[in-house]
Amino acid sequence: MSKIVKTATGLLCGVVFMYGLYIITHGHLTPGGGFAGGVLVAGSFILLILAYGSDVLMLRKEETESSVTESSAILIVLILAVIGMFAGGAAFMNNYFQFGEVGELISAGVIPLYNIFIGMEVASALLTIFLAFVIYKKEVLK
Amino acid sequence: MEILLCVIILFMIIGALYSLHAKDLLSALIACGIVGYSLVICFLLLKAPDLAIVQIVVETITLIFMVAIVLNSTREEVKKQITKRAFVNIGITLAVTIVLVFSFNTAIEALNPLGSHTTRMATEYIQGADKTGSANLVTGVLFDFRGYDTLGEATILFTAAIGVLTVLRLKGRQ
Structure with a gap:
């Protein structure tokens, strides 16, 4: 890509990434949540790859890492849900922490944790799909 | 509006x-x-x-x-070329549309206007901030009342990523 695109991407992608993190962590206070924030975080990485490009070897490494992140994030969500079953009551995905004050950043029990790990899962899943397409194209065309 | x-x-x-x-x-x-x-x-x-x-x-x-x-x-x-079969399809589509519009018309008289709820669960959700502690009611519904739905969505995305990897990486290796 040209120099204009590269410079603009360098300025923008950090802002997009921070906005995604904000949407994830404030999911229980303001509109948004794990899904929207996760897609934003994945979008910032996709923007970088589209603008700068990179060789297949590095991309392949990133792909395995994002795949591992995705699997472990959804495993942690399941573990959190099972802990809820044993900690209090007999309900799967039970909200067992203290709620705290409604409207504070640290409140709502387990909901922020679920938001963070679902955000990780969504971000790495989308990034994995994108990287799989890019690597496939590069490998097949050569 | x-x-x-x-x-x-x-x-x-x-x-x-x-x-x-x-x-x-x-x-x-x-x-x-x-x-x-x-x-x-x-x-x-x-x-x-x-x-x-x-x-x-x-x-x-x-x-x-x-x-x-x-x-x-x-x-x-x-x-694509238009054949005799296309006319049959158009006829079936028109018939289904007429049936749908008719049943929609009869159903809309029995329903409440948009935005006013009378079901029991909707009332529970609106009082959800006390029960989940989350200020954003939608997140409270997604991760507490409807936790299974969220887990299912995350599983769908996981399966999609696994499927893409399975299909594309195998072909790339050959």
């Missing part, structure tokens, strides 16, 4: 029809984008910012994916 919604939905229908009949695949994709982004405006007008954020972000990412794929493919679509 309902008139504005009707105009936007008309735009969406036109965009969808154009994307079906466009000769170039790229312009078909951009017409698909009209549908998605009009849906964002609809959600904002109906006061659902959570859905609007998810829709605008997912629409942009999928559009990027599809443009990247279309640019590497043939772009031209194969032409």
